[in-house]
Amino acid sequence: MIVRKQPDGSLILVNQNDHAKLSGCFAAHWGNAEFMTPDPRESFVRAAAFHDCGWFSYETRPYYDLDRKSPPNFPQAPLDAEQLAAFQGGLDWLWGIDPYAGLLVSRHRTGLWRRRYGAVGFPPASPQRVLTPEVEEFVAHNERKQEAALASLDAARFRVNYQLLQMLDLMSLYVCTSDPGEARLENVSTSYSGNGQDGVVMTLSAQGDGRIEVAPFPFGRPAVEVGFVYRHLPTHDFPSQEAFRLAYFGAAPKVMTFTFV
Numbered sequence: 001m002i003v004r005k006q007p008d009g010s011l012i013l014v015n016q017n018d019h020a021k022l023s024g025c026f027a028a029h030w031g032n033a034e035f036m037t038p039d040p041r042e043s044f045v046r047a048a049a050f051h052d053c054g055w056f057s058y059e060t061r062p063y064y065d066l067d068r069k070s071p072p073n074f075p076q077a078p079l080d081a082e083q084l085a086a087f088q089g090g091l092d093w094l095w096g097i098d099p100y101a102g103l104l105v106s107r108h109r110t111g112l113w114r115r116r117y118g119a120v121g122f123p124p125a126s127p128q129r130v131l132t133p134e135v136e137e138f139v140a141h142n143e144r145k146q147e148a149a150l151a152s153l154d155a156a157r158f159r160v161n162y163q164l165l166q167m168l169d170l171m172s173l174y175v176c177t178s179d180p181g182e183a184r185l186e187n188v189s190t191s192y193s194g195n196g197q198d199g200v201v202m203t204l205s206a207q208g209d210g211r212i213e214v215a216p217f218p219f220g221r222p223a224v225e226v227g228f229v230y231r232h233l234p235t236h237d238f239p240s241q242e243a244f245r246l247a248y249f250g251a252a253p254k255v256m257t258f259t260f261v
Helices: 016-029 041-049 081-097 099-111 133-150 155-176 241-250
Strands: 002-005 011-014 182-188 200-206 211-215 224-233 254-260
Touching (some): 016 224, 041 081, 041 155, 081 099, 081 133, 099 155, 155 182, 155 200
Parallel strands (some): 211 254
Antiparallel strands (some): 011 224, 182 200
């Protein structure tokens, strides 16, 4: 869950899976004369839209830290056995529907603990959490499965698709995690001739009216209007887990919209 604590003490909360749907929307419109269209297209778009499917279980019972008086932001969410099982269940679920999408999302999940495998030049990776032996085993198990699947695929093309998925994740986080301002992404792939670790610099600039100017522009239409669901809680101070969850589930879903131009 993305947690945005406001100056007045209220909370804006965005589910990981609502953030992911925004990435899927970007993916569906990606590609023009300067930027390749993702291939295989449907599988790539599916992977982008469900790249955080391992959070479905958590979002049915989001955690509230009574000491900190806040739910943890997603990088600090507990990585206990239950959450690791949920991650694995999400990966297996998507892999069973679409093996290529499942492979991409599996690589995305392990890459978050491997500094995105060097695919992103900027922004820098978040400080690495100390990984428990259970997390290391989770990563090793899934990397073995990934390598076995890649043996029968175009590995070079897959690396570029993985890199592009990271950029779509970061583009979505740009608007979901805070009020957008000026940002840049380095190593945005433009073709399948790359190695998954090079590309162009892309700038994102909020225009103050809900428009985000993107240069170079990667989409196949002149403007792409997107939105994501969020909940606004008037306070961050709750006496119990139950009180927080009831307030969360009782908050009316709202939609924040932007137009990328």
